Amino acid sequence: xxxxxxxxxxxxxxxxxxxxxxxxxxxxxxxxxxxxxxxxxxxxxxxxxxxxxxxxxxxxxxxxxxxxxxxxxxxxxxxxxxxxxxxxxxxxxxxxxxxxxxxxxxxxxxxxxxxxxxxxxxxxxxxxxxxxxxxxxxxxxxxxxxxxxxxxxxxxxxxxxxxxxxxxxxxxxxxxxxxxxxxxxxxxxxxxxxxxxxxxxxxxxxxxxxxxxxxxxxxxxxxxxxxxxxxxxxxxxxxxxxxxxxxxxxx
Amino acid sequence: xxxxxxxxxxxxxxxxxxxxxxxxxxxxxxxxxxxxxxxxxxxxxxxxxxxxxxxxxxxxxxxxxxxxxxxxxxxxxxxxxxxxxxxxxxxxxxxxxxxxxxxxxxxxxxxxxxxxxxxxxxxxxxxxxxxxxxxxxxxxxxxxxxxxxxxxxxxxxxxxxxxxxxxxxxxxxxxxxxxxxxxxxxxxxxxxxxxxxxxxxxxxxxxxxxxxxxxxxxxxxxxxxxxxxxxxxxxxxxxxxxxxxxxxxxxxxxxxxxxxxxxxxxxxxxxxxxxxxxxxxxxxxxxxxxxxxxxxxxxxxxxxxxxxxxxxxxxxxxxxxxxxxxxxxxxxxxxxxxxxxxxxxxxxxxxxxxxxxxxxxxxxxxxxxxxxxxxxxxxxxxxxxxxxxxxxxxxxxxxxxxxxxxxxxxxxxxxxxxxxxxxxxxxxxxxxxxxxxxxxxxxxxxxxxxxxxxxxxxxxxxxxxxxx
Ligand SMILES: Nc1ncnc2c1ncn2[C@@H]1O[C@H](COP(=O)(O)OP(=O)(O)O)[C@@H](O)[C@H]1O
Ligand SMILES: [Mg+2]
Numbered sequence: 002x003x004x005x006x007x008x009x010x011x012x013x014x015x016x017x018x019x020x021x022x023x024x025x026x027x028x029x030x031x032x033x034x035x036x037x038x039x040x041x042x043x044x045x046x047x048x049x050x051x052x053x054x055x056x057x058x059x060x061x062x063x064x065x066x067x068x069x070x071x072x073x074x075x076x077x078x079x080x081x082x083x084x085x086x087x088x089x090x091x092x093x094x095x096x097x098x099x100x101x102x103x104x105x106x107x108x109x110x111x112x113x114x115x116x117x118x119x120x121x122x123x124x125x126x127x128x129x130x131x132x133x134x135x136x137x138x139x140x141x142x143x144x145x146x147x148x149x150x151x152x153x154x155x156x157x158x159x160x161x162x163x164x165x166x167x168x169x170x171x172x173x174x175x176x177x178x179x180x181x182x183x184x185x186x187x188x189x190x191x192x193x194x195x196x197x198x199x200x201x202x203x204x205x206x207x208x209x210x211x212x213x214x215x216x217x218x219x220x221x222x223x224x225x226x227x228x229x230x231x232x233x234x235x236x237x238x239x240x241x242x243x244x245x246x247x248x249x250x251x252x
Numbered sequence: 253x254x255x256x257x258x259x260x261x262x263x264x265x266x267x268x269x270x271x272x273x274x275x276x277x278x279x280x281x282x283x284x285x286x287x288x289x290x291x292x293x294x295x296x297x298x299x300x301x302x303x304x305x306x307x308x309x310x311x312x313x314x315x316x317x318x319x320x321x322x323x324x325x326x327x328x329x330x331x332x333x334x335x336x337x338x339x340x341x342x343x344x345x346x347x348x349x350x351x352x353x354x355x356x357x358x359x360x361x362x363x364x365x366x367x368x369x370x371x372x373x374x375x376x377x378x379x380x381x382x383x384x385x386x387x388x389x390x391x392x393x394x395x396x397x398x399x400x401x402x403x404x405x406x407x408x409x410x411x412x413x414x415x416x417x418x419x420x421x422x423x424x425x426x427x428x429x430x431x432x433x434x435x436x437x438x439x440x441x442x443x444x445x446x447x448x449x450x451x452x453x454x455x456x457x458x459x460x461x462x463x464x465x466x467x468x469x470x471x472x473x474x475x476x477x478x479x480x481x482x483x484x485x486x487x488x489x490x491x492x493x494x495x496x497x498x499x500x501x502x503x504x505x506x507x508x509x510x511x512x513x514x515x516x517x518x519x520x521x522x523x524x525x526x527x528x529x530x531x532x533x534x535x536x537x538x539x540x541x542x543x544x545x546x547x548x549x550x551x552x553x554x555x556x557x558x559x560x561x562x563x564x565x566x567x568x569x570x571x572x573x574x575x576x577x578x579x580x581x582x583x584x585x586x587x588x589x590x591x592x593x594x595x596x597x598x599x600x601x602x603x604x605x606x607x608x609x610x611x612x613x614x615x616x617x618x619x620x621x622x623x624x625x626x627x628x629x630x631x632x633x634x635x636x637x638x639x640x641x642x643x644x645x646x647x648x649x650x651x652x653x654x655x656x657x658x659x660x661x662x663x664x665x666x667x668x669x670x671x672x673x674x675x676x677x678x679x680x681x682x683x684x685x686x687x688x689x690x691x692x693x694x695x696x697x698x699x700x701x702x703x704x705x706x707x708x709x710x711x712x713x714x715x716x717x718x719x720x
Binding site: 075096104105133142 | 675
């Protein structure tokens with residue numbers, strides 16, 4: 002179906018179990034937010050869905066539209082249409098942003114097709130302008146020596162250039178000042194459309210003032226323990242995470 | 253200038269061989285008889301036979317250099333190698349005259365096309381001897397000589413003998429001694445004073461036979477004020493048993509001459525590639541070694557320049573790529589022997605899987621010299637944590653009127669970096685290729701255009717191979 006659907010997902014690293022039966026469905030056209038205390042497994046969820054080799058999936062399913070994601074290589078998952086904006090984007094010295102994005106776009110083309118350089122740069126510059134990125138960035142090595150905010154903008158740039166069916170943004174707000182937060186949020190909001198599902202992972206409700214979600218989920222100890230509308234985020238802001246945890250234990 | 257083309261030293265494309273009837277075969281194993289046989293079929297003068305026999309005894313006396321080099325050298329079995337295999341003694345001058353099996357080989361590797369496209373001359377060596385050798389006519393008129401070593405010795409003894417073995421003495425190392433005993437093939441080049449070649453000369457070395465040792469001997473003399481670029485490419489099919497390639501290359505750049513020597517080797521994984529390369533640069537002369545080492549089981553190669561005349565310049569630019577099961581032991585030697593000489597070494601190595609790269613650099617600057625400069629930069633890239641790199645710089649500088657700079661760096665491509673790149677849709681091979689190309693990009697620009705295209709393609713192929 003037209004959704005990113007996760008059902009009873011269980012995953013571990015070494016002998017540490019992190020995801021403990023997590024279920025969640027993000028239909029195209031919706032923006033969902035996951036909030037939760039540090040260490041609850043939010044980044045793990047993002048990486049498991051992306052096919053990170055360190056995690057072992059011991060149960061459950063994850064499908065993108067009708068394709069199962071589990072067991073696929075990260076690049077296959079990416080080409081199926083799942084994009085992950087990393088909480089900690091890697092620095093890749095020697096590989097320029099322009100070459101990297103171009104290679105990523107090329108990887109989506111059929112044998113024999115090629116990207117036209119002129120159009121590519123036109124497109125790239127337009128997206129950079131939207132994100133307030135200096136054009137000098139195209140020739141800089143990917144994330145190499147970037148500030149926290151620059152890295153996050155670069156993630157959004159990649160996302161908008163690759164135009165995925167589903168995007169997961171892992172703590173894209175962390176380390177951003179208010180101006181950068183606005184620019185990055187605008188970038189994400191421009192990508193909201195009926196053909197795309199977005200999952201925003203955040204620790205703070207602040208981001209959700211800028212990217213207003215359709216649903217908010219609370220994650221604790223590897224599970225979604227509560228789901229609500231945008232007001233749930235405000236409630237969490239007021240009351241902290243402890244009451245959720247207690248409720249979860251009680252039930 | 254030079255138009256883009258490809259050298260085509262793709263290892264997979266080169267992985268074929270033709271059954272060939274050799275008219276000249278020195279048999280298996282090394283002995284005085286083998287050396288005599290080689291000298292005899294070449295109809296050499298007594299001094300050369302003498303030279304070879306002395307070299308054989310030097311070879312036999314010298315120990316394997318395993319006190320500093322890898323123990324893998326002990327796995328070379330000199331008794332099972334074939335030292336001389338040739339179809340004929342005279343290289344063909346026209347492509348049509350080349351025997352069919354050999355012609356097929358080089359046609360599959362694209363040799364005649366390249367010659368038409370952008371080369372001033374080509375020599376194609378098949379096992380022990382040049383099968384084809386041709387140079388543009390106008391160059392011959394200007395007095396340029398570009399022939400195989402056998403022909404060089406026969407037709408131009410006065411130049412040949414003057415320089416042969418003078419840059420690299422027989423006893424330099426065990427493998428230079430071996431080469432001196434059994435050498436055949438290789439190029440002999442002489443560029444007359446003031447002649448500047450606008451297009452490169454190219455040699456192509458092809459091993460076709462199993463258990464074979466290729467021992468080419470190249471001697472290039474650039475007379476005063478002349479300029480030449482020489483390029484060599486090498487391939488061999490994948491055999492089960494090991495193959496030995498042990499060349500000696502001597503360059504002489506007389507006053508104000510410029511030599512650029514470009515190598516792109518892409519040996520299959522069973523080749524021991526043990527090569528001695530050295531140049532003499534006279535006053536204001538310039539020698540550049542541009543070297544790319546891909547493939548082989550073990551490569552040991554340290555191109556050197558003896559900076560003999562005032563203001564001579566030497567340079568080594570090298571890229572080495574050690575994939576699984578390979579060891580690239582490479583480096584440079586710069587011997588400053590006159591005032592105001594300068595040398596520059598830029599080396600980049602990539603180690604993948606359990607591949608290993610070593611850098612060995614030697615810079616000598618005696619204290620009585622003034623105004624000498626050396627700059628050495630060696631950078632290593634490790635892709636995945638099993639790989640190894642080591643550097644052994646040996647720098648001897650005496651006196652304080654000279655300057656030496658040495659920089660070294662090691663960087664890694666981690667599994668997390670690869671994951672990040674794969675998350676954007678790149679395959680593992682593409683991700684690694686991007687990293688490697690990014691790492692060597694500035695050096696690739698130093699290669700002639702047609703080689704840099706080829707190099708990028710080779711790196712991509714190598715990455716594809718490494719992720720299986
Ligand atoms: N590579 C790893 N090795 C061991 N433990 C890990 C690893 N990655 C995450 N964890 C553990 O899994 C739990 C969830 O981490 P994470 O998914 O990063 O949480 P969140 O993003 O919600 O803060 C934490 O207890 C963390 O320490
Ligand atoms: Mg996290």
